[in-house]
Amino acid sequence: xxxxxxxxxxxxxxxxxxxxxxxxxxxxxxxxxxxxxxxxxxxxxxxxxxxxxxxxxxxxxxxxxxxxxxxxxxxxxxxxxxxxxxxxxxxxxxxxxxxxxxxxxxxxxxxxxxxxxxxxxxxxxxxxxxxxxxxxxxxxxxxxxxxxxxxxxxxxxxxxxxxxxxxxxxxxxxxxxxxxxxxxxxxxxxxxxxxxxxxxxxxxxxxxxxxxxxxxxxxxxxxxxxxxxxxxxxxxxxxxxxxxxxxxxxxxxxxxxxxxxxxxxxxxxxxxxxxxxxxxxxxxxxxxxxxxxxxxxxxxxxxxxxx
Amino acid sequence: xxxxxxxxxxxxxxxxxxxxxxxxxxxxxxxxxxxxxxxxxxxxxxxxxxxxxxxxxxxxxxxxxxxxxxxxxxxxxxxxxxxxxxxxxxxxxxxxxxxxxxxxxxxxxxxxxxxxxxxxxxxxxxxxxxxxxxxxxxxxxxxxxxxxxxxxxxxxxxxxxxxxxxxxxxxxxxxxxxxxxxxxxxxxxxxxxxxxxxxxxxxxxxxxxxxxxxxxxxxxxxxxxxxxxxxxxxxxxxxxxxxxxxxxxxxxxxxx
Numbered sequence: 435x436x437x438x439x440x441x442x443x444x445x446x447x448x449x450x451x452x453x454x455x456x457x458x459x460x461x462x463x464x465x466x467x468x469x470x471x472x473x474x475x476x477x478x479x480x481x482x483x484x485x486x487x488x489x490x491x492x493x494x495x496x497x498x499x500x501x502x503x504x505x506x507x508x509x510x511x512x513x514x515x516x517x518x519x520x521x522x523x524x525x526x527x528x529x530x531x532x533x534x535x536x537x538x539x540x541x542x543x544x545x546x547x548x549x550x551x552x553x554x555x556x557x558x559x560x561x562x563x564x565x566x567x568x569x570x571x572x573x574x575x576x577x578x579x580x581x582x583x584x585x586x587x588x589x590x591x592x593x594x595x596x597x598x599x600x601x602x603x604x605x606x607x608x609x610x611x612x613x614x615x616x617x618x619x620x621x622x623x624x625x626x627x628x629x630x631x632x633x634x635x636x637x638x639x640x641x642x643x644x645x646x647x648x649x650x651x652x653x654x655x656x657x658x659x660x661x662x663x664x665x666x667x668x669x670x671x672x673x674x675x676x677x678x679x680x681x682x683x684x685x686x687x688x689x690x691x692x693x694x695x696x697x698x699x700x701x702x703x704x705x706x707x708x709x710x711x712x713x714x715x716x717x718x719x720x721x722x723x724x725x726x727x728x729x730x731x732x733x734x735x736x737x738x739x740x741x
Numbered sequence: 742x743x744x745x746x747x748x749x750x751x752x753x754x755x756x757x758x759x760x761x762x763x764x765x766x767x768x769x770x771x772x773x774x775x776x777x778x779x780x781x782x783x784x785x786x787x788x789x790x791x792x793x794x795x796x797x798x799x800x801x802x803x804x805x806x807x808x809x810x811x812x813x814x815x816x817x818x819x820x821x822x823x824x825x826x827x828x829x830x831x832x833x834x835x836x837x838x839x840x841x842x843x844x845x846x847x848x849x850x851x852x853x854x855x856x857x858x859x860x861x862x863x864x865x866x867x868x869x870x871x872x873x874x875x876x877x878x879x880x881x882x883x884x885x886x887x888x889x890x891x892x893x894x895x896x897x898x899x900x901x902x903x904x905x906x907x908x909x910x911x912x913x914x915x916x917x918x919x920x921x922x923x924x925x926x927x928x929x930x931x932x933x934x935x936x937x938x939x940x941x942x943x944x945x946x947x948x949x950x951x952x953x954x955x956x957x958x959x960x961x962x963x964x965x966x967x968x969x970x971x972x973x974x975x976x977x978x979x980x981x982x983x984x985x986x987x988x989x990x991x992x993x994x995x996x997x
Contacts (some may be wrong), residue, residue, distance in 0.1 A: 484843045488995040502995070509845040520840035522751070524758040536747040537844040581840065 435462045437589050437619035438483065443492035445478055445643075452478045453643040456492070460589075463616045467634030468623040471740055475643040476623040477517055480593050483621070484514040497588050510539060513587035513618075517594045519578030523567025527558055527577050530566050534581035552580045556610070572603040579610070590620045596629060608633050627736055641740040654735050663728045666711060667695035669721020678718045682710055697728065744846040748854025749861065752828070756862050761823065769820050769866050776812045777873050780805060802883045807964050809873060810891045814960060817895075817902060818931060822923035824862055825906025826916045828855045829987075834914040848991040852907065852984055859903045867896060887966040894963025897976035898956055902927050904983035911990045930956045 438460035445453040460466045470476045481487045485501045494501040499508035556576045596604045638648045668675045684707035687699045715722045756762045791799035832838040874888045906923040933955030937948045959972040
Protein backbone atom coordinates (compact mmCIF):
# COMPACT_ATOMS: atom_id res chain seq x y z
CA UNK A 435 0.00 0.00 0.00
CA UNK A 436 1.22 3.49 -0.82
CA UNK A 437 0.98 5.92 2.07
CA UNK A 438 1.90 8.98 0.02
CA UNK A 439 0.61 9.34 -3.54
CA UNK A 440 1.52 12.43 -5.50
CA UNK A 441 0.41 12.88 -9.07
CA UNK A 442 0.93 15.74 -11.50
CA UNK A 443 1.77 18.37 -8.91
CA UNK A 444 2.42 21.84 -10.32
CA UNK A 445 2.91 25.11 -8.52
CA UNK A 446 3.92 28.62 -9.50
CA UNK A 447 4.66 31.67 -7.37
CA UNK A 448 3.83 34.52 -9.71
CA UNK A 449 5.78 33.95 -12.92
CA UNK A 450 8.17 31.57 -11.19
CA UNK A 451 7.26 27.96 -11.93
CA UNK A 452 8.43 26.00 -8.89
CA UNK A 453 6.95 22.55 -9.53
CA UNK A 454 5.99 20.94 -12.81
CA UNK A 455 4.18 17.59 -12.98
CA UNK A 456 5.75 16.09 -9.85
CA UNK A 457 4.55 12.50 -9.33
CA UNK A 458 5.75 9.78 -6.98
CA UNK A 459 4.56 7.27 -4.41
CA UNK A 460 5.94 6.25 -1.03
CA UNK A 461 5.15 2.66 0.04
CA UNK A 462 4.05 1.89 3.61
CA UNK A 463 6.79 1.45 6.19
CA UNK A 464 9.63 2.76 4.03
CA UNK A 465 11.97 5.70 4.35
CA UNK A 466 12.18 7.56 1.06
CA UNK A 467 14.79 10.24 0.47
CA UNK A 468 13.76 13.37 -1.37
CA UNK A 469 16.94 14.74 -2.83
CA UNK A 470 17.47 18.00 -4.60
CA UNK A 471 19.68 21.05 -4.70
CA UNK A 472 18.62 24.17 -2.82
CA UNK A 473 15.68 25.72 -4.66
CA UNK A 474 14.80 22.49 -6.49
CA UNK A 475 11.26 22.49 -5.06
CA UNK A 476 11.61 20.13 -2.07
CA UNK A 477 10.10 22.40 0.57
CA UNK A 478 7.28 23.55 -1.71
CA UNK A 479 6.40 19.92 -2.43
CA UNK A 480 6.43 19.11 1.27
CA UNK A 481 4.33 22.15 2.15
CA UNK A 482 1.75 21.00 -0.39
CA UNK A 483 1.88 17.43 0.92
CA UNK A 484 1.12 18.71 4.43
CA UNK A 485 -1.68 21.02 3.37
CA UNK A 486 0.12 24.27 4.24
CA UNK A 487 -0.21 25.59 0.70
CA UNK A 488 -2.28 24.52 -2.27
CA UNK A 489 -1.03 23.24 -5.60
CA UNK A 490 -2.05 24.82 -8.90
CA UNK A 491 -2.60 21.35 -10.35
CA UNK A 492 -2.29 17.76 -9.23
CA UNK A 493 -3.39 15.53 -6.41
CA UNK A 494 -1.91 14.45 -3.09
CA UNK A 495 -3.17 11.53 -1.03
CA UNK A 496 -1.96 10.74 2.47
CA UNK A 497 -2.90 7.23 3.59
CA UNK A 498 -5.55 7.29 0.88
CA UNK A 499 -7.08 10.63 1.90
CA UNK A 500 -6.97 13.65 -0.40
CA UNK A 501 -5.11 16.50 1.32
CA UNK A 502 -7.47 19.08 -0.21
CA UNK A 503 -10.91 17.49 0.06
CA UNK A 504 -10.34 15.24 3.11
CA UNK A 505 -7.73 17.40 4.80
CA UNK A 506 -8.63 16.59 8.41
CA UNK A 507 -8.48 12.83 7.81
CA UNK A 508 -5.18 13.18 5.95
CA UNK A 509 -3.66 15.45 8.61
CA UNK A 510 -4.65 13.07 11.43
CA UNK A 511 -2.22 10.60 9.86
CA UNK A 512 0.52 13.09 9.24
CA UNK A 513 3.47 14.46 11.21
CA UNK A 514 5.55 17.27 9.72
CA UNK A 515 8.94 18.60 10.66
CA UNK A 516 9.47 21.69 8.48
CA UNK A 517 12.88 23.06 7.53
CA UNK A 518 12.45 25.78 10.19
CA UNK A 519 11.33 24.04 13.41
CA UNK A 520 7.92 25.44 14.43
CA UNK A 521 8.62 26.13 18.11
CA UNK A 522 7.24 28.54 20.67
CA UNK A 523 10.28 29.73 22.62
CA UNK A 524 8.24 30.73 25.66
CA UNK A 525 6.91 27.20 26.23
CA UNK A 526 8.78 24.44 28.02
CA UNK A 527 9.72 21.27 26.12
CA UNK A 528 6.89 19.35 27.77
CA UNK A 529 4.36 22.11 27.11
CA UNK A 530 5.39 22.28 23.44
CA UNK A 531 4.97 18.57 22.84
CA UNK A 532 1.73 18.49 24.84
CA UNK A 533 0.36 21.40 22.79
CA UNK A 534 1.14 19.51 19.59
CA UNK A 535 -0.54 16.38 20.99
CA UNK A 536 -3.66 18.35 21.87
CA UNK A 537 -4.05 20.15 18.55
CA UNK A 538 -3.44 16.88 16.74
CA UNK A 539 -6.42 15.44 18.53
CA UNK A 540 -4.67 12.91 20.77
CA UNK A 541 -7.15 11.79 23.43
CA UNK A 542 -6.48 13.36 26.82
CA UNK A 543 -6.24 9.92 28.48
CA UNK A 544 -3.32 9.00 26.21
CA UNK A 545 -1.41 12.27 26.30
CA UNK A 546 0.55 11.64 29.51
CA UNK A 547 1.86 8.20 28.56
CA UNK A 548 2.56 9.17 24.96
CA UNK A 549 4.37 12.30 26.12
CA UNK A 550 6.69 10.25 28.33
CA UNK A 551 7.35 7.76 25.53
CA UNK A 552 8.25 10.40 22.98
CA UNK A 553 10.39 12.47 25.35
CA UNK A 554 12.28 9.33 26.36
CA UNK A 555 12.72 8.12 22.78
CA UNK A 556 14.18 11.47 21.74
CA UNK A 557 16.29 11.79 24.93
CA UNK A 558 14.45 14.94 25.99
CA UNK A 559 13.56 13.79 29.50
CA UNK A 560 16.22 15.82 31.24
CA UNK A 561 15.24 19.07 29.51
CA UNK A 562 11.47 18.60 29.67
CA UNK A 563 11.05 21.54 32.06
CA UNK A 564 13.33 23.92 30.19
CA UNK A 565 12.10 26.71 27.95
CA UNK A 566 12.45 25.82 24.27
CA UNK A 567 13.90 29.27 23.56
CA UNK A 568 16.88 28.47 25.81
CA UNK A 569 17.78 25.15 24.15
CA UNK A 570 20.60 24.41 21.72
CA UNK A 571 19.88 23.87 18.01
CA UNK A 572 20.13 20.09 18.37
CA UNK A 573 17.65 19.95 21.22
CA UNK A 574 15.29 22.31 19.43
CA UNK A 575 15.34 20.06 16.38
CA UNK A 576 14.52 17.08 18.58
CA UNK A 577 11.65 18.95 20.25
CA UNK A 578 10.25 19.74 16.80
CA UNK A 579 10.52 16.06 15.87
CA UNK A 580 8.81 15.12 19.14
CA UNK A 581 5.96 17.48 18.18
CA UNK A 582 5.66 15.70 14.83
CA UNK A 583 5.77 12.24 16.42
CA UNK A 584 3.66 12.65 19.54
CA UNK A 585 0.34 11.68 17.97
CA UNK A 586 1.98 8.59 16.43
CA UNK A 587 1.25 9.49 12.79
CA UNK A 588 1.46 6.87 10.08
CA UNK A 589 3.22 9.28 7.74
CA UNK A 590 6.15 11.50 8.68
CA UNK A 591 7.45 14.25 6.46
CA UNK A 592 10.84 15.55 7.51
CA UNK A 593 12.29 18.54 5.72
CA UNK A 594 16.07 18.64 6.14
CA UNK A 595 15.99 17.36 9.73
CA UNK A 596 19.77 17.43 10.21
CA UNK A 597 20.25 20.98 8.92
CA UNK A 598 22.47 22.94 11.31
CA UNK A 599 23.27 19.98 13.59
CA UNK A 600 26.81 19.00 14.62
CA UNK A 601 28.23 15.66 13.38
CA UNK A 602 27.33 13.85 16.60
CA UNK A 603 23.76 15.14 16.49
CA UNK A 604 23.51 14.22 12.80
CA UNK A 605 24.41 10.60 13.60
CA UNK A 606 21.83 10.52 16.41
CA UNK A 607 19.16 11.94 14.12
CA UNK A 608 19.98 9.42 11.39
CA UNK A 609 19.72 6.53 13.83
CA UNK A 610 16.42 7.89 15.02
CA UNK A 611 15.04 8.15 11.50
CA UNK A 612 16.20 4.61 10.75
CA UNK A 613 14.37 3.41 13.84
CA UNK A 614 11.11 4.90 12.50
CA UNK A 615 11.17 2.55 9.50
CA UNK A 616 8.41 -0.04 9.59
CA UNK A 617 6.12 1.70 12.10
CA UNK A 618 6.06 4.89 10.09
CA UNK A 619 6.31 5.86 6.46
CA UNK A 620 8.92 8.59 6.15
CA UNK A 621 9.59 11.09 3.38
CA UNK A 622 12.91 12.72 4.16
CA UNK A 623 14.25 15.67 2.23
CA UNK A 624 17.85 16.71 2.14
CA UNK A 625 20.48 18.19 -0.08
CA UNK A 626 23.12 16.12 1.74
CA UNK A 627 23.69 13.06 -0.42
CA UNK A 628 25.39 10.86 2.19
CA UNK A 629 22.51 11.38 4.56
CA UNK A 630 19.96 10.09 2.07
CA UNK A 631 22.28 7.25 1.05
CA UNK A 632 22.62 6.13 4.68
CA UNK A 633 19.01 6.33 5.73
CA UNK A 634 16.65 5.90 2.78
CA UNK A 635 15.26 2.72 1.23
CA UNK A 636 14.71 4.52 -2.04
CA UNK A 637 15.50 7.94 -3.44
CA UNK A 638 13.58 10.55 -5.41
CA UNK A 639 15.74 13.17 -7.12
CA UNK A 640 14.07 16.46 -7.95
CA UNK A 641 15.61 19.13 -10.11
CA UNK A 642 14.13 22.48 -11.16
CA UNK A 643 10.68 21.39 -10.02
CA UNK A 644 10.65 18.04 -11.83
CA UNK A 645 11.26 14.52 -10.57
CA UNK A 646 14.23 13.32 -12.61
CA UNK A 647 14.50 9.82 -11.18
CA UNK A 648 13.13 7.53 -8.46
CA UNK A 649 14.52 4.20 -7.31
CA UNK A 650 16.73 2.42 -4.81
CA UNK A 651 20.30 3.53 -4.40
CA UNK A 652 21.53 0.47 -6.30
CA UNK A 653 19.00 1.04 -9.09
CA UNK A 654 20.04 4.64 -9.52
CA UNK A 655 23.76 3.96 -9.53
CA UNK A 656 23.53 1.04 -11.97
CA UNK A 657 20.52 1.75 -14.15
CA UNK A 658 21.55 5.27 -14.71
CA UNK A 659 24.07 4.48 -17.42
CA UNK A 660 22.89 0.96 -18.22
CA UNK A 661 26.40 -0.22 -17.30
CA UNK A 662 28.01 -1.57 -14.17
CA UNK A 663 31.46 -0.58 -13.02
CA UNK A 664 33.91 -3.28 -11.92
CA UNK A 665 37.52 -3.60 -10.98
CA UNK A 666 39.91 -6.48 -11.29
CA UNK A 667 43.14 -6.66 -9.29
CA UNK A 668 45.89 -8.85 -10.66
CA UNK A 669 49.05 -10.21 -9.06
CA UNK A 670 51.54 -9.11 -11.76
CA UNK A 671 52.02 -7.74 -15.28
CA UNK A 672 49.35 -5.07 -15.03
CA UNK A 673 50.07 -3.64 -18.48
CA UNK A 674 49.88 -7.08 -20.13
CA UNK A 675 46.64 -7.87 -18.30
CA UNK A 676 45.26 -4.52 -19.47
CA UNK A 677 46.19 -5.34 -23.05
CA UNK A 678 44.62 -8.83 -22.84
CA UNK A 679 41.36 -7.45 -21.41
CA UNK A 680 41.25 -4.80 -24.09
CA UNK A 681 40.47 -7.56 -26.59
CA UNK A 682 37.18 -8.46 -24.88
CA UNK A 683 34.34 -6.77 -26.84
CA UNK A 684 31.78 -6.52 -23.96
CA UNK A 685 33.87 -4.31 -21.71
CA UNK A 686 34.61 -0.63 -22.07
CA UNK A 687 36.36 2.31 -20.39
CA UNK A 688 39.23 0.08 -19.37
CA UNK A 689 41.88 1.86 -17.33
CA UNK A 690 44.57 1.28 -14.78
CA UNK A 691 43.57 2.72 -11.39
CA UNK A 692 45.84 4.42 -8.90
CA UNK A 693 45.88 1.34 -6.68
CA UNK A 694 47.17 -0.66 -9.70
CA UNK A 695 43.90 -2.46 -10.21
CA UNK A 696 42.12 -2.32 -13.56
CA UNK A 697 38.70 -0.73 -13.66
CA UNK A 698 36.23 -1.26 -16.47
CA UNK A 699 32.54 -0.96 -17.34
CA UNK A 700 30.47 -3.93 -18.35
CA UNK A 701 27.14 -3.79 -20.09
CA UNK A 702 24.50 -4.84 -17.53
CA UNK A 703 22.85 -6.98 -20.23
CA UNK A 704 26.02 -9.03 -20.63
CA UNK A 705 27.06 -10.22 -17.19
CA UNK A 706 28.49 -13.43 -18.67
CA UNK A 707 31.35 -11.15 -19.69
CA UNK A 708 32.59 -11.36 -16.09
CA UNK A 709 33.42 -15.04 -16.62
CA UNK A 710 35.49 -14.14 -19.67
CA UNK A 711 37.32 -11.41 -17.71
CA UNK A 712 38.20 -13.91 -14.98
CA UNK A 713 39.24 -16.55 -17.54
CA UNK A 714 41.44 -14.08 -19.42
CA UNK A 715 43.28 -13.07 -16.22
CA UNK A 716 43.71 -16.66 -14.99
CA UNK A 717 44.67 -18.13 -18.37
CA UNK A 718 47.11 -15.27 -19.00
CA UNK A 719 48.85 -16.14 -15.75
CA UNK A 720 48.38 -12.60 -14.35
CA UNK A 721 47.16 -13.90 -10.98
CA UNK A 722 43.53 -13.03 -10.14
CA UNK A 723 43.45 -11.37 -6.72
CA UNK A 724 40.08 -9.57 -6.78
CA UNK A 725 37.14 -9.11 -9.11
CA UNK A 726 34.45 -6.86 -7.68
CA UNK A 727 31.71 -4.41 -8.59
CA UNK A 728 32.47 -0.78 -7.81
CA UNK A 729 29.33 1.16 -7.30
CA UNK A 730 28.90 4.52 -8.91
CA UNK A 731 28.46 7.02 -6.11
CA UNK A 732 25.20 8.86 -5.52
CA UNK A 733 27.14 12.07 -6.05
CA UNK A 734 27.95 10.97 -9.61
CA UNK A 735 24.31 10.18 -10.33
CA UNK A 736 23.07 13.35 -8.68
CA UNK A 737 25.46 15.64 -10.53
CA UNK A 738 24.77 14.00 -13.87
CA UNK A 739 21.02 14.24 -13.38
CA UNK A 740 20.91 17.78 -12.07
CA UNK A 741 23.64 19.57 -14.00
CA UNK B 742 -14.07 23.26 20.38
CA UNK B 743 -11.17 21.60 22.20
CA UNK B 744 -8.75 22.88 19.60
CA UNK B 745 -10.08 26.44 20.01
CA UNK B 746 -9.54 26.24 23.77
CA UNK B 747 -6.08 24.68 23.35
CA UNK B 748 -4.96 27.44 21.01
CA UNK B 749 -6.57 30.13 23.17
CA UNK B 750 -4.89 28.78 26.32
CA UNK B 751 -1.46 28.68 24.67
CA UNK B 752 -1.81 32.17 23.22
CA UNK B 753 -3.13 33.59 26.49
CA UNK B 754 -0.34 31.99 28.50
CA UNK B 755 2.32 33.00 25.98
CA UNK B 756 0.86 36.50 26.02
CA UNK B 757 1.66 36.79 29.72
CA UNK B 758 5.04 35.06 29.35
CA UNK B 759 6.36 37.77 27.02
CA UNK B 760 7.27 41.35 27.98
CA UNK B 761 4.69 42.62 25.48
CA UNK B 762 1.75 42.01 27.79
CA UNK B 763 3.55 43.62 30.69
CA UNK B 764 4.18 46.69 28.54
CA UNK B 765 0.52 46.73 27.43
CA UNK B 766 -0.72 46.60 31.02
CA UNK B 767 1.82 49.17 32.18
CA UNK B 768 1.01 51.73 29.50
CA UNK B 769 -2.72 51.13 29.81
CA UNK B 770 -2.69 51.75 33.54
CA UNK B 771 -0.28 54.68 33.15
CA UNK B 772 -2.38 56.49 30.53
CA UNK B 773 -5.61 55.64 32.28
CA UNK B 774 -4.27 56.85 35.63
CA UNK B 775 -2.88 60.09 34.19
CA UNK B 776 -6.08 60.97 32.35
CA UNK B 777 -8.32 59.89 35.22
CA UNK B 778 -6.49 61.95 37.83
CA UNK B 779 -6.54 64.91 35.45
CA UNK B 780 -10.30 64.50 34.89
CA UNK B 781 -11.03 64.17 38.60
CA UNK B 782 -8.90 67.24 39.34
CA UNK B 783 -10.73 69.27 36.68
CA UNK B 784 -14.09 67.93 37.91
CA UNK B 785 -13.33 69.05 41.48
CA UNK B 786 -12.07 72.46 40.32
CA UNK B 787 -15.16 73.08 38.20
CA UNK B 788 -17.45 71.92 40.98
CA UNK B 789 -15.72 74.23 43.44
CA UNK B 790 -15.90 77.11 40.98
CA UNK B 791 -19.60 76.42 40.32
CA UNK B 792 -20.20 76.21 44.06
CA UNK B 793 -18.69 79.68 44.53
CA UNK B 794 -20.96 80.97 41.80
CA UNK B 795 -24.10 79.53 43.38
CA UNK B 796 -23.99 75.93 42.14
CA UNK B 797 -25.22 76.55 38.58
CA UNK B 798 -23.45 74.71 35.74
CA UNK B 799 -21.60 72.31 38.02
CA UNK B 800 -20.27 69.24 36.16
CA UNK B 801 -22.14 66.02 36.96
CA UNK B 802 -20.75 62.62 37.90
CA UNK B 803 -22.24 61.26 34.64
CA UNK B 804 -20.14 63.71 32.66
CA UNK B 805 -17.04 62.58 34.52
CA UNK B 806 -17.80 58.92 33.82
CA UNK B 807 -18.50 59.64 30.16
CA UNK B 808 -15.21 61.52 29.84
CA UNK B 809 -13.40 58.58 31.41
CA UNK B 810 -14.91 56.07 28.99
CA UNK B 811 -14.32 58.28 25.92
CA UNK B 812 -10.75 58.52 27.05
CA UNK B 813 -10.61 54.74 27.39
CA UNK B 814 -11.85 54.43 23.79
CA UNK B 815 -8.90 56.55 22.68
CA UNK B 816 -6.36 54.58 24.75
CA UNK B 817 -7.58 51.34 23.17
CA UNK B 818 -6.40 52.61 19.79
CA UNK B 819 -2.85 52.33 21.13
CA UNK B 820 -3.28 49.17 23.19
CA UNK B 821 -5.29 46.83 20.94
CA UNK B 822 -2.84 46.94 17.98
CA UNK B 823 -0.03 45.98 20.36
CA UNK B 824 -2.02 42.93 21.43
CA UNK B 825 -3.12 41.81 17.95
CA UNK B 826 -0.08 42.67 15.84
CA UNK B 827 1.68 39.39 16.57
CA UNK B 828 -1.28 37.01 16.45
CA UNK B 829 -0.54 35.82 12.93
CA UNK B 830 2.37 38.03 11.76
CA UNK B 831 4.68 36.56 14.39
CA UNK B 832 3.48 33.00 13.75
CA UNK B 833 4.14 33.45 10.04
CA UNK B 834 7.57 34.93 10.61
CA UNK B 835 8.68 32.23 13.06
CA UNK B 836 6.96 29.53 10.96
CA UNK B 837 4.99 28.25 13.96
CA UNK B 838 1.83 28.73 11.90
CA UNK B 839 2.84 25.53 10.07
CA UNK B 840 2.35 23.61 13.31
CA UNK B 841 -1.26 24.77 13.37
CA UNK B 842 -1.82 24.44 9.63
CA UNK B 843 -0.66 20.81 9.54
CA UNK B 844 -2.79 19.79 12.52
CA UNK B 845 -6.26 18.33 11.86
CA UNK B 846 -8.06 21.56 12.72
CA UNK B 847 -10.04 24.00 10.61
CA UNK B 848 -8.81 27.52 9.89
CA UNK B 849 -11.78 29.02 11.76
CA UNK B 850 -10.74 27.12 14.89
CA UNK B 851 -7.28 28.68 14.72
CA UNK B 852 -8.83 32.13 14.23
CA UNK B 853 -11.35 31.71 17.07
CA UNK B 854 -8.63 30.40 19.40
CA UNK B 855 -6.46 33.43 18.75
CA UNK B 856 -9.43 35.77 19.02
CA UNK B 857 -10.46 34.26 22.36
CA UNK B 858 -6.93 34.67 23.74
CA UNK B 859 -6.70 38.33 22.65
CA UNK B 860 -10.23 39.06 23.93
CA UNK B 861 -9.34 37.35 27.23
CA UNK B 862 -6.20 39.45 27.60
CA UNK B 863 -8.03 42.68 26.79
CA UNK B 864 -10.89 41.63 29.06
CA UNK B 865 -8.34 41.34 31.85
CA UNK B 866 -6.99 44.80 30.99
CA UNK B 867 -10.53 46.18 31.05
CA UNK B 868 -11.10 44.52 34.41
CA UNK B 869 -8.14 46.40 35.83
CA UNK B 870 -9.80 49.71 34.91
CA UNK B 871 -12.78 48.93 37.15
CA UNK B 872 -10.76 50.48 39.97
CA UNK B 873 -11.53 53.94 38.56
CA UNK B 874 -15.36 53.79 38.67
CA UNK B 875 -15.10 52.06 42.05
CA UNK B 876 -13.05 55.03 43.24
CA UNK B 877 -15.85 57.32 42.06
CA UNK B 878 -18.42 55.17 43.84
CA UNK B 879 -16.45 55.46 47.05
CA UNK B 880 -16.48 59.26 46.78
CA UNK B 881 -19.79 59.95 45.08
CA UNK B 882 -22.91 58.41 43.61
CA UNK B 883 -22.26 57.43 40.02
CA UNK B 884 -24.99 55.62 38.11
CA UNK B 885 -23.64 52.06 38.19
CA UNK B 886 -26.11 51.07 35.44
CA UNK B 887 -24.36 53.49 33.10
CA UNK B 888 -20.99 52.17 34.22
CA UNK B 889 -22.00 48.57 33.49
CA UNK B 890 -23.57 49.30 30.09
CA UNK B 891 -20.47 51.34 29.19
CA UNK B 892 -18.27 48.40 30.08
CA UNK B 893 -20.41 46.09 27.95
CA UNK B 894 -20.15 48.53 25.05
CA UNK B 895 -16.40 48.82 25.51
CA UNK B 896 -15.97 45.05 25.57
CA UNK B 897 -17.98 44.73 22.36
CA UNK B 898 -15.86 47.49 20.84
CA UNK B 899 -12.68 45.69 21.92
CA UNK B 900 -13.91 42.47 20.27
CA UNK B 901 -14.50 44.39 17.03
CA UNK B 902 -11.11 46.09 17.28
CA UNK B 903 -9.37 42.75 17.93
CA UNK B 904 -11.06 41.11 14.95
CA UNK B 905 -9.82 43.91 12.68
CA UNK B 906 -6.32 43.68 14.20
CA UNK B 907 -6.17 39.89 13.78
CA UNK B 908 -7.22 40.17 10.15
CA UNK B 909 -4.53 42.76 9.43
CA UNK B 910 -1.97 40.59 11.25
CA UNK B 911 -2.91 37.64 9.02
CA UNK B 912 -1.99 39.67 5.94
CA UNK B 913 1.67 40.27 6.81
CA UNK B 914 4.74 38.77 8.46
CA UNK B 915 5.75 42.20 9.73
CA UNK B 916 4.42 42.98 13.22
CA UNK B 917 5.27 46.65 12.93
CA UNK B 918 3.21 47.01 9.76
CA UNK B 919 0.35 45.14 11.44
CA UNK B 920 0.55 47.56 14.38
CA UNK B 921 0.56 50.69 12.21
CA UNK B 922 -2.27 49.58 9.91
CA UNK B 923 -4.41 48.36 12.82
CA UNK B 924 -3.90 51.64 14.64
CA UNK B 925 -4.89 53.51 11.49
CA UNK B 926 -7.96 51.29 11.07
CA UNK B 927 -9.06 51.80 14.67
CA UNK B 928 -8.47 55.53 14.41
CA UNK B 929 -10.68 55.63 11.32
CA UNK B 930 -13.38 53.72 13.20
CA UNK B 931 -13.19 56.37 15.93
CA UNK B 932 -13.29 59.43 13.67
CA UNK B 933 -15.51 58.16 10.84
CA UNK B 934 -18.50 59.73 12.52
CA UNK B 935 -16.80 63.16 12.60
CA UNK B 936 -15.15 63.13 9.18
CA UNK B 937 -18.31 61.90 7.46
CA UNK B 938 -19.64 65.44 7.69
CA UNK B 939 -16.52 66.86 6.10
CA UNK B 940 -16.24 64.45 3.18
CA UNK B 941 -19.88 64.27 2.11
CA UNK B 942 -22.68 66.65 1.44
CA UNK B 943 -24.65 67.27 4.57
CA UNK B 944 -27.32 64.72 5.30
CA UNK B 945 -26.50 62.61 2.26
CA UNK B 946 -26.77 58.84 2.11
CA UNK B 947 -22.99 58.39 2.11
CA UNK B 948 -22.74 60.43 5.30
CA UNK B 949 -25.25 58.09 6.92
CA UNK B 950 -23.34 55.02 5.81
CA UNK B 951 -20.01 56.41 7.02
CA UNK B 952 -21.54 57.37 10.35
CA UNK B 953 -22.98 53.88 10.71
CA UNK B 954 -19.56 52.28 10.24
CA UNK B 955 -17.96 54.61 12.79
CA UNK B 956 -17.88 53.18 16.32
CA UNK B 957 -18.46 56.40 18.23
CA UNK B 958 -22.17 56.69 17.50
CA UNK B 959 -22.85 53.10 18.57
CA UNK B 960 -20.71 53.40 21.68
CA UNK B 961 -22.51 56.62 22.71
CA UNK B 962 -25.68 54.61 23.18
CA UNK B 963 -23.97 52.32 25.72
CA UNK B 964 -22.38 55.33 27.44
CA UNK B 965 -25.90 56.72 27.95
CA UNK B 966 -26.83 53.58 29.89
CA UNK B 967 -28.77 51.96 27.06
CA UNK B 968 -28.23 48.48 25.63
CA UNK B 969 -29.89 48.17 22.23
CA UNK B 970 -30.02 45.16 19.94
CA UNK B 971 -29.09 47.26 16.91
CA UNK B 972 -25.92 48.72 18.39
CA UNK B 973 -24.91 45.42 19.99
CA UNK B 974 -25.41 43.65 16.67
CA UNK B 975 -23.25 46.25 14.93
CA UNK B 976 -20.26 45.20 17.02
CA UNK B 977 -21.11 41.49 16.85
CA UNK B 978 -21.45 41.54 13.07
CA UNK B 979 -18.36 43.68 12.66
CA UNK B 980 -16.41 41.13 14.73
CA UNK B 981 -17.85 38.16 12.85
CA UNK B 982 -17.09 39.77 9.49
CA UNK B 983 -13.39 40.33 10.19
CA UNK B 984 -12.99 36.90 11.81
CA UNK B 985 -14.48 35.49 8.62
CA UNK B 986 -12.03 37.55 6.53
CA UNK B 987 -9.15 36.16 8.59
CA UNK B 988 -10.37 32.60 8.08
CA UNK B 989 -10.59 33.22 4.34
CA UNK B 990 -7.08 34.70 4.34
CA UNK B 991 -5.68 31.57 6.03
CA UNK B 992 -7.65 29.19 3.86
CA UNK B 993 -6.76 31.01 0.65
CA UNK B 994 -3.17 29.74 0.88
CA UNK B 995 -4.50 26.25 0.37
CA UNK B 996 -6.65 27.14 -2.62
CA UNK B 997 -5.65 25.81 -6.01
